[in-house]
Amino acid sequence: MRTAHGKQPADEIKLHWLLLGQLLTWLGSSFIWPFTSVYLHDHLGVSLALVGVVLLFNCVANMIGSFISGWCYDHMDPYVLLIVGAALDAAVLFGMALNHSWPLYWLWMTLTGFLGGWNGALINSIATSIKSKPGRYVFNMIYFAQNVGVVCGTLAVGYLYDYSVTLLFVIAGLLFVGVCVNAIINYRPMIQFHKERLANKGESKKKSFEPMPKYNLIMSIGFFVTIAVIWLMYMNWESNLSVYMVSLGIPFHLYSLLWTINAGIIVIVQAILSRFTIFKSLFRQILFGTLMFAISFVTLIFAKDFAHFALSMVILTLGEATAMPSIPTYVNDLSPDSSKGKYQGLTLSASSIGRALGPLFGGLIIEDFGYIQFFAVAAIGIFLLLVMLIPMHAKLQKKLKLFPELSN
Known part of the structure; x- marks a missing residue:
């Protein structure tokens, strides 16, 4: 019940x-x-x-x-x-x-x-x-x-x-x-x-197997693309960026320290978000997080010492702490009760696609063009997600059916 x-x-x-x-x-x-x-x-x-x-x-x-x-x-x-x-x-x-x-x-x-x-x-x-x-x-x-x-x-x-x-x-x-x-x-x-x-299911087969409404599915696909592209770029922080930092003369242990900073900030931000309503809607929170991801790669273009890499990581982490939990939350609201597991699985699958291809994608661009060029590609790619999401949501917002009926 x-x-x-x-x-x-x-x-x-x-x-x-x-x-x-x-x-x-x-x-x-x-x-x-x-x-x-x-x-x-x-x-x-x-x-x-x-x-x-x-x-x-x-x-x-x-x-x-x-x-x-x-x-x-x-x-x-x-x-x-x-x-x-x-x-x-x-x-x-x-x-x-x-x-x-x-x-x-x-x-x-x-x-x-x-x-x-x-x-x-x-x-x-x-x-x-x-x-x-x-x-x-x-x-x-x-x-x-x-x-x-x-x-x-x-x-x-x-x-x-x-x-x-x-x-x-x-x-x-x-x-x-x-x-x-x-x-x-x-x-x-x-x-x-x-x-x-x-x-x-026995009482109402039709209700039990309610499909995701058309406009909900379109919006969800937009979120799947968003989280896949973000991870496609983000995974290079875990792989290729360590080589870049060491090549600049920054010790490897300082690269490791970035991840302690990352996780610590996420814990703090999530503690704040769980207690206070900072954003008026989930969608605005997703947009803010996506924008932070893009800006973090812009700052990497100019990063040459640990302090600047730490600044980039702080900006990246603000994006991660706000966008990453919001996307599965919104997908949950767009999913009928009979298929919530399916679409949560698809959300994680989209993340896994980005994770799987990220190091290879970044490595190919870096090998052919260089790190700065990759940072520019990553920033532009994530900015384009905003160009996709904002008009998509504006057009579909009034047509979305939410499960449960919560304000977004």
Whole structure:
């Protein structure tokens, strides 16, 4: 049974348990991805080109996992799906602890990518079932928990990596055991939620399988393109920019410090957004975040020392903290109840496409033209997203049907 904001229905999990699952998931993930490139290249002797292929497989698998998981959420019991996904992720990580040699590491990374997408899409989809709190608040808190996990995870890896890689895999596996146990104990209301969905299908098949309205779909596609392009450019901060900074004589540890700054600012901004209404609408928040992404790449054109790179990162992070949680929130409002999981999965899949192709896209432009030219291409590309979104939303706004009926 659905209730007004502020009341906790029996078929709804408590938000803090969902946030704990998100926190543990990203803690576990953050024990793996920061050191993968260095470990493969420096310890296993894998070429940088092949490392890029491994990361591509990881991202593509993540995209596939997100899509399949989103579909499964709409048709199967989310309680079972998340428990199975978390348990399998823990098993893979324990397998990595036992044997992290090449080329088995490639297989492990592909599997963790798939399961990361699987679990991520499920948590986002389960978040859509929470009706006792506004959707914007729920997704802001989900993103907040994610970045607390990233902050703690990446800081811990910096100290534990030199001590033992095996220990990192074991800790990550234990964290996903925690995700599994948390789900088993605290996600049981999803069983009732799924039973009610099945009952609704029996009572009204037409209502249960309500398709996304035409104009909602067009607007959602605009958001999918936006998040894919942003990640296409953003991924070069995680890959090619480190080489550029080192070439300018900036120590690698200062590049790593940028990510601590990134995660810290996200935590602060999300804490503010979860308590105060800064933007009058979700769409304005998305526009602001997209604009910040574009400006950050403009400032990179002139960055030659750490202070300027730090400034660019601050601007980039303001964009990330505002746009990234707002897009899945708006897509949720545009999605009928019968297909919310599907479109959350597609949102994550769009992100994964950008993540997968970003380093290759940036690398090709940098190799042929140079870093400054890439920064210009990235800035122009993201500015063009604004040129697309603003008139699209202005034309479609009055034709959009929102689920639930909230003001945007």
